[in-house]
Amino acid sequence: MTDWIGRSARRVGGKERVSGAQKYVGDFRMEGMLHAKMVTLNCGHARIVSVDTAGARAVPGVHCILTAQDLPQPVPRFGPTAQDRPVLAVGETKFFGEPVAAVAAETEDAAREAAARVRVEHEKLPGVYTVDQALDPSSPLVQDPSLRPKDPLSPTNILEEVSYGWGDVADAHADAVFENVYTFPMVTHFAIEPHAFIAAPEEGGVKVWSPIQHPFILQRTIAECLGLALAKVRIIAPDSGGAFGGKGYPKFEPLVAFLALATGRPVRLALTLEETFQAGRRMATRVRVRSGFQKDGRIVFQDIQADCLIGAYADIGLRVVEKASYTACGPYRVPNARIHSRALLSHTTPTTAFRGFGVPQMSWAVESQMDEAAIGLGVDRVAIRLANLASRGEEFIKGDIPCDGDWRESLQKAAAAVGWGTPLPKGRGRGIALGLKISATYAASYCIVRLHYDGSASLLTGTTDMGQGARTVFAQIVAQELGVPLEKVAVVMGDTAVVPYDTSTSASRSTVIMGSAVLRACGDVKEQVRKLAAELAGVPEAEVSFENGIVRTAKGQASLPALLKDYYGTTRGEVIGVGSFLKRKTPGHPLAGKTVFYELSCSAAEVAVDQETGLVTISRYVTVCDVGKALNPQHVEMQDSGAAVMGLGHSLMEHIVLDEDGRIVNLGALDYRIPTIKDIPAVMESFAVENGDGPGPYGAKGVGEGGLLAAAAAVGSAVREAIGTPIRDLPLTPERIWQAIQERGAG
Amino acid sequence: MESEAVAITVTVNGMSRSLQVQASHTLLKVLRDQLGLTGTKECCSMGECGACTVLVDGRAVNSCLMLAAEADGCEITTIEGLAMDGRLTALQESFLAEGAVQCGFCIPGMVMSAQYLLDHNPHPTEEEIKEGLAGNLCRCAGYTRIIEAVRAASSGAGASTGDAAPSKTGSAAPSKDAGK
Numbered sequence: 001m002t003d004w005i006g007r008s009a010r011r012v013g014g015k016e017r018v019s020g021a022q023k024y025v026g027d028f029r030m031e032g033m034l035h036a037k038m039v040t041l042n043c044g045h046a047r048i049v050s051v052d053t054a055g056a057r058a059v060p061g062v063h064c065i066l067t068a069q070d071l072p073q074p075v076p077r078f079g080p081t082a083q084d085r086p087v088l089a090v091g092e093t094k095f096f097g098e099p100v101a102a103v104a105a106e107t108e109d110a111a112r113e114a115a116a117r118v119r120v121e122h123e124k125l126p127g128v129y130t131v132d133q134a135l136d137p138s139s140p141l142v143q144d145p146s147l148r149p150k151d152p153l154s155p156t157n158i159l160e161e162v163s164y165g166w167g168d169v170a171d172a173h174a175d176a177v178f179e180n181v182y183t184f185p186m187v188t189h190f191a192i193e194p195h196a197f198i199a200a201p202e203e204g205g206v207k208v209w210s211p212i213q214h215p216f217i218l219q220r221t222i223a224e225c226l227g228l229a230l231a232k233v234r235i236i237a238p239d240s241g242g243a244f245g246g247k248g249y250p251k252f253e254p255l256v257a258f259l260a261l262a263t264g265r266p267v268r269l270a271l272t273l274e275e276t277f278q279a280g281r282r283m284a285t286r287v288r289v290r291s292g293f294q295k296d297g298r299i300v301f302q303d304i305q306a307d308c309l310i311g312a313y314a315d316i317g318l319r320v321v322e323k324a325s326y327t328a329c330g331p332y333r334v335p336n337a338r339i340h341s342r343a344l345l346s347h348t349t350p351t352t353a354f355r356g357f358g359v360p361q362m363s364w365a366v367e368s369q370m371d372e373a374a375i376g377l378g379v380d381r382v383a384i385r386l387a388n389l390a391s392r393g394e395e396f397i398k399g400d401i402p403c404d405g406d407w408r409e410s411l412q413k414a415a416a417a418v419g420w421g422t423p424l425p426k427g428r429g430r431g432i433a434l435g436l437k438i439s440a441t442y443a444a445s446y447c448i449v450r451l452h453y454d455g456s457a458s459l460l461t462g463t464t465d466m467g468q469g470a471r472t473v474f475a476q477i478v479a480q481e482l483g484v485p486l487e488k489v490a491v492v493m494g495d496t497a498v499v500p501y502d503t504s505t506s507a508s509r510s511t512v513i514m515g516s517a518v519l520r521a522c523g524d525v526k527e528q529v530r531k532l533a534a535e536l537a538g539v540p541e542a543e544v545s546f547e548n549g550i551v552r553t554a555k556g557q558a559s560l561p562a563l564l565k566d567y568y569g570t571t572r573g574e575v576i577g578v579g580s581f582l583k584r585k586t587p588g589h590p591l592a593g594k595t596v597f598y599e600l601s602c603s604a605a606e607v608a609v610d611q612e613t614g615l616v617t618i619s620r621y622v623t624v625c626d627v628g629k630a631l632n633p634q635h636v637e638m639q640d641s642g643a644a645v646m647g648l649g650h651s652l653m654e655h656i657v658l659d660e661d662g663r664i665v666n667l668g669a670l671d672y673r674i675p676t677i678k679d680i681p682a683v684m685e686s687f688a689v690e691n692g693d694g695p696g697p698y699g700a701k702g703v704g705e706g707g708l709l710a711a712a713a714a715v716g717s718a719v720r721e722a723i724g725t726p727i728r729d730l731p732l733t734p735e736r737i738w739q740a741i742q743e744r745g746a747g
Numbered sequence: 748m749e750s751e752a753v754a755i756t757v758t759v760n761g762m763s764r765s766l767q768v769q770a771s772h773t774l775l776k777v778l779r780d781q782l783g784l785t786g787t788k789e790c791c792s793m794g795e796c797g798a799c800t801v802l803v804d805g806r807a808v809n810s811c812l813m814l815a816a817e818a819d820g821c822e823i824t825t826i827e828g829l830a831m832d833g834r835l836t837a838l839q840e841s842f843l844a845e846g847a848v849q850c851g852f853c854i855p856g857m858v859m860s861a862q863y864l865l866d867h868n869p870h871p872t873e874e875e876i877k878e879g880l881a882g883n884l885c886r887c888a889g890y891t892r893i894i895e896a897v898r899a900a901s902s903g904a905g906a907s908t909g910d911a912a913p914s915k916t917g918s919a920a921p922s923k924d925a926g927k
Binding site: 008010011013014015016017018019020021022023024026027029109189190191192193194239240241242243244270272273466467468469634635637638639641642643644645646668669670674675676677678680684 | 769771779780783784785786787788789790791792793795796798825826827829830835839842843844846848849850851852853854855858876877878880881883884885886887888889890891892893894
C-alpha cells in the first residue's frame, strides 16, 4: 500500500508543462475566431465627448466596433461586491486603460489598426491619484454619487469605512507609546501569462474561456450582464499561467461576451502585459499606528488608522480592506485595539485580490512597530514577539476562532535558522517578522468522485489550479482514500458545465475546504462499495471492510476492479460519490463568519547593505509556515519559497509609478522590475511546522500566501539594523536607503 | 497594417517548412499562429521575460524580438522539439523531479534557455546557471528549484522517472517517502 499523504508526488500536469503541451487560454484557436482590441485613452481621467468609429470601420477585416452606446442601456455594471464597473466607460474614463470601445476583426493586426483609428474626442480632467488627493474635499469625485444614493459617504471619495476593536484604547495606560506612519505602494501581479479571454455564442447562451480563478463568480457576472440563465453560461477555465489573485474576478470577459454575441463568432481578446498591468493591482496603503507598550515589552494597545487607496471601481477592494484591517494587530495578544480603515476611490487601476489580501501592507506597519518598541524599550526583537504571541486556544481576535497553532515554534525555528543572536559585522543586519492571515469565512464547495468500472477514478471539482498544485493534492487524497494508483486518478477542473459549484479558489482555502469535500466524496464512494460487496457476498454491510483499495468480507477479499467487474458484469456501471463543504455566511459577523483557520508565517532575513550605494544583498532568508500537515511537502515548499521571493519583490524593488495625468510610467517588463534568478538570496530556506492541527484533511491548514506576509517587515528590520536608521516607505530601493544613510549622517 | 508577405524556408524541430510570412510578424507570432506551436509563450513582447525563448541555429533567442523573415534559412528548435518521441529529455525530467514547475507558463522558455546553457557548458556552476537564466522571469519564483533542476540535469542525475520527487537539500519540509 502506497501512502500518498505527506509524499512529494510529482505535479499532475507537469509533463504537459515541461513539453509545451499545456494549453493556456491564449493557446486556443477556433474556427472563425475574431480578434479583439480595446480602445483606451492616454490619461487617468477624462470626459468622453464623442466617439467616431468611421475610420475604424473602413479597415478591412473589421466585423464589429462596440461603444457604450451599442450596449444595453443603462450599460451593464458588474463587480463582486458592488456592481459599479461598466462593461465600457460611460461618459468618462476613470483609470488609465479603461476601455471606451472595442473592435473585433479577422486578424490581430486589423483589430489593432482599427482600434488605433477610433477617434475619441475627450477632455482630460483632474484626477485623484494619491491618498491625500482622495481625502481632499476639493478633489473630483471618482464615483457618481447616484450609484450609492443611500450612502452618507457618497459625496466623498471614501467608498467605505470600517472599524474593529475591543478593550478601551483611550483609557489604557502604557509606559511607552510609539507612533509612526508606514506606506506601501501600488504593485502589480505580473503573472507571466497575460490575461486572455475568448467568448463564443453557444445554444442560446455563451461560452467563455478565461484563466479566471473563480469560474462560478464569472458565470454569475456574465449571466447578470447579458441577462442569461446560469445554465446558459458556460465558463471554461483552463489552468492559468499564474494568477496570484489578479485573475480572481471578472475583468473584460463581459465585454468579450458582448462582442461574441454581436458578431455571432468566437472572439478572442489577448491582453498585452502592459494591458494586464492596467487590469488589476495591489492596494496602496498609508497606515498610521500608535502602539502602547509596558516597560517589559508587553503590548497595551494598538491604535491603527489605515488609508487604503483602491482604484476607480471596487472590484474586491472593499473585502481586501475589511479582511486586512480585521487582523491588523497580527498574531498577538492585544488587550486594547482600535482599528479604523478607509477604502479610498481613485482614478487608478482597480485594486483587486493579490496574494496576502492586504495583510502584507498591515504587517509592514504593525511588525515594524514591534521593532520600534523593542529598540525603544531595549528588548530583543524576538523576545518582544514571544512575549506577546497568542497561545493555542487564546481568543486573540475578539469574536473569532482562537489561536489554532503553536506559533512560538514558527518564530523560534526561523530565529534559529537565521542565526539570531550571533554577532554580525558592521553593515549587516538581521530582521524577523510574523504574518497572520485569516482564510475563508464562508464557503460552498462541492465535488464528485466517479469510481470507474476499471478501478480508476475521476474527480470533478470547481477549484482551479493556477500553479499552487490543487490538482496534485486532490489526486493524492483520492489515491489515498480509494487505494487507486495516483496515475489512474483524473482531476477535472475548470468547466462550469461539468464540475459542481465552488465559491472560489482564494484565501489558501482549497486544500482545507475543497480537500474536505473530496475526502467526503471518497467516503461516500467507499460506503457504496461496501454495500455492493455486501450484496454480492450476501453478508451484512457491517461485515465489509474497505481499506487500501481492497474489499474484504468473511468470505474473501477482492480488489476494486475485480469487485466492480463481479458486481456489474457486462452491464458495466460506476460508483458516484458526492462531497461538500458548506459554511454559510453568519449574519452579524463583520466578515460574514469566523475564519476556517489561520495562516501564520514567520520570515527572517540577514542582509548586507552597501553603505556607498544603498544596495541590499540578502545573504540568508528563512520562511516558516504553520501548515498543520504538508500533504505534499515539495509543493508546500514551492509555494512558500515562491511567495517569499514575491515578497522580496515588493520589499525591495516593485512599485507602480504614476505621472501627473495618472498614467503608469513604468508600464511593462522593462521598467517594472520583479525578482530575477539573480535577485534571490544566497541561501533560502523554507520550513513547515507540522502539528496536525488544521481543520483540513489529515490535519492540514492552507498554505501559499504565508511566505510573503511578513517579508517587508523582516527585510525592513534587517536593513534598519544594517544602516542604523528606519525607513517606513516601501520599496527599500538603493536610492531610498542611500538617502536614509545620508540623512542619518556619519555614525 | 497588412505588411508585405515574405517567403521563407525554415527548419522547425527537424522539419523543413516553406512559409509566407508578413514582414512585420515576429518569429514568435509565426511559430504560434502559423505553425500552431503554442508551447512557446508570449508575455512581455519586448525581450525582457524570456517566455518566448527558442533556439535559432543553436542559439537561445527571444523569438518576440526576431522577425520571422530574419529566420529564413535557419534551424529552429522550440520546446515541442525537445521531446519529439514523447519521451522527456533528462533536463525536462529534472524540472519535474526537482519541483521546478508551478504554473508552468515560463517553463518552456526556461527549459530552452537551460538547454542552450547545457549545450555550451555541460557542467555549469551555480553562478553560471543564474547568469544563463537571468533573462527568464518566473513569477511563481521557483528559482531555487530551477537551479537544482539544471544542476541535476548537468550531473546526469535528473533522468530518474519515479513518480515521487526527492526533497531539496536544505529544505526542512520533510519528504517522507521521496523516491521510494
